[in-house]
Amino acid sequence: MNDKLKIIDQLTKIEDVVFVGGTSEYLQGIKNTLRDIDVVVTDLTTLLHIGWIFKIEDYSIPGLNPNRGHIRRGDIVIDIFVADNLPEYIKVGKHKCQTVQSMIALKERTLEKNRHLLTVGNLEKVKQSIERLKNTL
Numbered sequence: 001m002n003d004k005l006k007i008i009d010q011l012t013k014i015e016d017v018v019f020v021g022g023t024s025e026y027l028q029g030i031k032n033t034l035r036d037i038d039v040v041v042t043d044l045t046t047l048l049h050i051g052w053i054f055k056i057e058d059y060s061i062p063g064l065n066p067n068r069g070h071i072r073r074g075d076i077v078i079d080i081f082v083a084d085n086l087p088e089y090i091k092v093g094k095h096k097c098q099t100v101q102s103m104i105a106l107k108e109r110t111l112e113k114n115r116h117l118l119t120v121g122n123l124e125k126v127k128q129s130i131e132r133l134k135n136t137l
Contacts, residue, residue: 004034004076007050008095011039011078016046017096018089020081024097030136036077040087040098044069047080104133 008027011017018024021038025031044053044067051071059066067082088102107130115123 003074004037007037007073007076007078010050011037011047012095014041014046014050016041016043016086018086018098019095020087020098020103021079024103025133027092027095027097028100028136030100030133036079038079038081040081040083042083042086044080044082047071047078050078053080100133100136104130107133 008019008023011019018040019027019038020040022031022035023038026034039047041047044055047053047069051073053069053071055067055069057066058068065081065083069080069082071078071080086096087098087106089096090099091097107126111118111123111126111130118126
């Protein structure tokens with residue numbers, strides 16, 4: 001965990017980084033564990049000094065920007081989402097974290113527009129995530 005926190009501290013110093021998903025939940029005290037590090041940026045090049053970026057285009061969820069990337073540092077994965085605009089965020093200490101309301105809205109839009117693309121397991125996972133987030137409000 002210590003290595004993940006060091007990477008989070010490095011990413012925090014980059015103006016264009018907002019922590020999202022499970023990382024935002026972890027930093028806000030909603031989750032106890034941190035599997036990977038999830039961030040949103042408006043430009044992948046702001047992360048070049050962090051590590052080699054494996055770029056992908058993922059069109060599996062219509063309505064979301066398909067430009068994504070991953071950086072692998074040992075056994076730690078930084079999952080990078082590229083957006084035209086950074087999501088709504090709050091400062092948690094020195095970290096910019098996507099707001100709970102913004103995470104809920106994104107997940108609800110995903111269900112509304114892409115329910116037919118999700119497996120039963122993923123559909124349930126998204127629904128449970130929405131409920132968990134709503135219970136924190």
